[in-house]
Amino acid sequence: xxxxxxxxxxxxxxxxxxxxxxxxxxxxxxxxxxxxxxxxxxxxxxxxxxxxxxxxxxxxxxxxxxxxxxxxxxxxxxxxxxxxxxxxxxxxxxxxxxxxxxxxxxxxxxxxxxxxxxxxxxxxxxxxxxxxxxxxxxxxxxxxxxxxxxxxxxxxxxxxxxxxxxxxxxxxxxxxxxxxxxxxxxxxxxxxxxxxxxxxxxxxxxxxxxxxxxxxxxxxxxxxxxxxxxxxxxxxxxxxxxxxxxxxxxxxxxxxxxxxxxxxxxxxxxxxxxxxxxxxxxxxxxxxxxxxxxxxxxxxxxxxxxxxxxxxxxxxxxxxxxxxxxxxxxxxxxxxxxxxxxxxxxxxxxxx
Amino acid sequence: xxxxxxxxxxxxxxxxxxxxxxxxxxxxxxxxxxxxxxxxxxxxxxxxxxxxxxxxxxxxxxxxxxxxxxxxxxxxxxxxxxxxxxxxxxxxxxxxxxxxxxxxxxxxxxxxxxxxxxxxxxxxxxxxxxxxxxxxxxxxxxxxxxxxxxxxxxxxxxxxxxxxxxxxxxxxxxxxxxxxxxxxxxxxxxxxxxxxxxxxxxxxxxxxxxxxxxxxxxxxxxxxxxxxxxxxxxxxxxxxxxxxxxxxxxxxxxxxxxxxxxxxxxxxxxxxxxxxxxxxxxxxxxx
Numbered sequence: 001x002x003x004x005x006x007x008x009x010x011x012x013x014x015x016x017x018x019x020x021x022x023x024x025x026x027x028x029x030x031x032x033x034x035x036x037x038x039x040x041x042x043x044x045x046x047x048x049x050x051x052x053x054x055x056x057x058x059x060x061x062x063x064x065x066x067x068x069x070x071x072x073x074x075x076x077x078x079x080x081x082x083x084x085x086x087x088x089x090x091x092x093x094x095x096x097x098x099x100x101x102x103x104x105x106x107x108x109x110x111x112x113x114x115x116x117x118x119x120x121x122x123x124x125x126x127x128x129x130x131x132x133x134x135x136x137x138x139x140x141x142x143x144x145x146x147x148x149x150x151x152x153x154x155x156x157x158x159x160x161x162x163x164x165x166x167x168x169x170x171x172x173x174x175x176x177x178x179x180x181x182x183x184x185x186x187x188x189x190x191x192x193x194x195x196x197x198x199x200x201x202x203x204x205x206x207x208x209x210x211x212x213x214x215x216x217x218x219x220x221x222x223x224x225x226x227x228x229x230x231x232x233x234x235x236x237x238x239x240x241x242x243x244x245x246x247x248x249x250x251x252x253x254x255x256x257x258x259x260x261x262x263x264x265x266x267x268x269x270x271x272x273x274x275x276x277x278x279x280x281x282x283x284x285x286x287x288x289x290x291x292x293x294x295x296x297x298x299x300x301x302x303x304x305x306x307x308x309x310x311x312x313x314x315x316x317x318x319x320x321x322x323x324x325x326x327x328x329x330x331x332x333x334x335x336x337x338x339x340x341x342x343x344x345x346x347x348x349x350x351x352x
Numbered sequence: 353x354x355x356x357x358x359x360x361x362x363x364x365x366x367x368x369x370x371x372x373x374x375x376x377x378x379x380x381x382x383x384x385x386x387x388x389x390x391x392x393x394x395x396x397x398x399x400x401x402x403x404x405x406x407x408x409x410x411x412x413x414x415x416x417x418x419x420x421x422x423x424x425x426x427x428x429x430x431x432x433x434x435x436x437x438x439x440x441x442x443x444x445x446x447x448x449x450x451x452x453x454x455x456x457x458x459x460x461x462x463x464x465x466x467x468x469x470x471x472x473x474x475x476x477x478x479x480x481x482x483x484x485x486x487x488x489x490x491x492x493x494x495x496x497x498x499x500x501x502x503x504x505x506x507x508x509x510x511x512x513x514x515x516x517x518x519x520x521x522x523x524x525x526x527x528x529x530x531x532x533x534x535x536x537x538x539x540x541x542x543x544x545x546x547x548x549x550x551x552x553x554x555x556x557x558x559x560x561x562x563x564x565x566x567x568x569x570x571x572x573x574x575x576x577x578x579x580x581x582x583x584x585x586x587x588x589x590x591x592x593x594x595x596x597x598x599x600x601x602x603x604x605x606x607x608x609x610x611x612x613x614x615x616x617x618x619x620x621x622x623x624x625x626x627x628x629x630x631x632x633x634x635x636x637x638x639x
Binding site: 058062064066111114115117118119121122123125126127129130133134136137260261265268269272276300301302303304305307308309310311312315316319 | 623
């Protein structure tokens with residue numbers, strides 16, 4: 001009898017079917033949901049994308065960055081530059097914006113990889129500050145006060161007219177729906193892509209580097225290359241997400257686009273609350289985050305204080321987050337990456 | 353001559369950054385903990401001094417002296433009951449807990465004191481200056497720099513001349529062996545953070561006397577402090593002063609060329625040092 005190495009579990013098969021149903025429902029959402037729901041879902045999906053990339057970086061790659069706002073801002077500024085100065089279509093510009101983030105990420109990695117651990121964290125933060133200060137010198141994009149996307153560029157955006165006619169909505173709502181669909185595609189590609197990556201040999205190498213860098217090196221894993229790969233991948237994805245967020249906002253300023261609170265603190269809290277180092281964690285985290293935000297939005301700074309305290313408590317009491325609590329008790333894995341040996345006759349030393 | 357003046361102002365500004373950084377450097381040196389809430393603790397110290405000044409009518413310097421034991425207790429408890437639980441091989445818990453603390457503290461201050469910028473009451477001292485030849489030196493920057501040097505001399509004395517300092521050094525070198533020799537590392541760590549917060553109080557005093565502050569400026573102070581520590585080399589206190597001076601001089605030189613470049617040139621100086629000397633200017637043998 002032959003052995004099979006598999007990552008599939010019964011729960012993962014069930015969740016895959018449920019996942020496909022959920023995705024079909026999310027695609028169809030604009031046909032029956034109002035504009036407010038679409039905007040909320042857009043927010044959830046873009047934050048989920050940012051969280052998945054930060055989780056890839058910190059949870060799987062062991063690179064705790066506090067400078068992800070550099071890539072959100074770089075992507076957003078690239079979008080505005082391509083549309084306003086280059087005359088590109090915004091939808092195309094969103095896709096290209098990832099390359100701008102990549103262009104920032106290469107020198108960032110060059111500097112930041114000289115630092116370890118906590119110093120890496122603040123190092124990336126310093127570089128994000130440098131990028132912000134340089135962006136606020138960019139006079140043709142409004143300097144320190146920022147600028148808006150020109151109205152005709154967003155009105156004539158690809159697909160908008162089609163959505164207007166098909167769904168019978170106004171132009172502004174059609175733009176939101178378009179942004180929502182792009183965000184949905186981005187989130188699905190992100191989750192699918194990261195899941196695929198983790199199941200490949202590279203994913204195994206990545207987990208090995210995270211768990212014990214010396215041991216990983218000794219079995220021939222190129223740890224430096226893994227770090228670069230993870231860092232550049234998350235920079236690219238974060239840049240695209242940043243451009244998309246600012247396509248929907250249609251107004252940019254350096255302080256907002258490079259905000260450490262909005263694009264890194266929130267994202268870290270989402271991942272930590274949900275469960276760092278798991279695919280499910282950011283999904284749970286973003287839902288908790290959205291619920292808390294809806295509940296506490298009127299309380300201003302109390303809201304952020306609660307988030308901070310919640311993140312501290314979770315880190316101390318349940319370092320694997322809410323999903324960790326669930327999977328410890330039920331050993332449930334919706335995105336299993338653990339390889340299991342199945343089939344054959346298993347003999348243990350007790351049997352002999 | 354204007355350049356000499358600019359550089360001297362920069363050196364004196366470096367004293368302030370060294371004060372921001374000394375506490376960070378101390379805590380890192382002993383327990384390899386980077387406290388991301390350091391900047392917000394400085395701002396909290398400034399508000400505590402302000403509170404003592406307005407409630408009790410104390411002059412700022414006396415208020416800072418009163419605040420010191422309070423801040424020591426806050427630091428001691430913070431380390432003993434919160435941060436000690438995050439120490440270990442994994443770098444994630446201390447980073448994420450202190451980051452959460454930073455955000456929570458910032459917003460608690462925002463809730464308690466509003467976003468309005470504040471300033472400690474100033475007297476003749478703050479505006480007075482000394483004429484040294486063609487250059488006029490502000491008394492306040494001179495006092496700041498002198499305090500930074502004093503703090504660093506004091507810390508070095510504490511490290512190399514006292515029993516507590518010996519315990520600090522032993523714990524820093526090897527916490528496990530130190531605990532076998534009867535040192536309670538948890539208490540040593542708590543005391544170190546307590547002392548770090550006493551230094552934070554000194555930094556907070558000058559922060560509040562020299563410029564306006566509001567609850568949101570903490571993270572920027574953390575970044576300056578961190579840059580000074582890295583430039584100086586991890587764990588070297590005099591290196592931290594040198595690092596502060598480099599950031600200060602870079603900032604004043606940048607500002608002299610274009611006021612918008614002040615902060616940027618500080619960061620760029622930091623990145624340049626990192627490029628040439630990744631371990632800082634005066635690294636210890638191991639870190």
